[in-house]
Amino acid sequence: MPDSQEKKFRTPKVHEHHALDRFMHMTDEAVRILVQPQRGDLESPVLHKHDVYEDASEEDLRGFEIVTDAEGHHYAVRKEHH
DSSP states (O other): OOOTTOOOOOOOOGGGGHHHHHHHHHHHHHHHHHOOOOOOOTTSOOOOOOOHHHHHHHHHHTTEEEEEOTTSOEEEEEOOOO
16 A cells, blocks of 8 residues: 555546636627627728838848749848848
8 A cells, every 4th residue: 555645636627717718718709609709891991101110121021032943942132232
């Protein structure tokens, strides 16, 4: 018979977290059902406004070119400046 002071540690069982999982599932479902997304006029055109960060990103991307290797993989390579 094992010593009374020698106790085996139990690993947590899946069902011990079941109540939390069920609660999280219920709140996700409630949000999905009760919260409606904001919708604008679906017929109006989408306006895309550039900001300084987007302009800087586009400027940086102009310094790259796309190359394709013999196996068809595409890579962005910085353009050589002469």
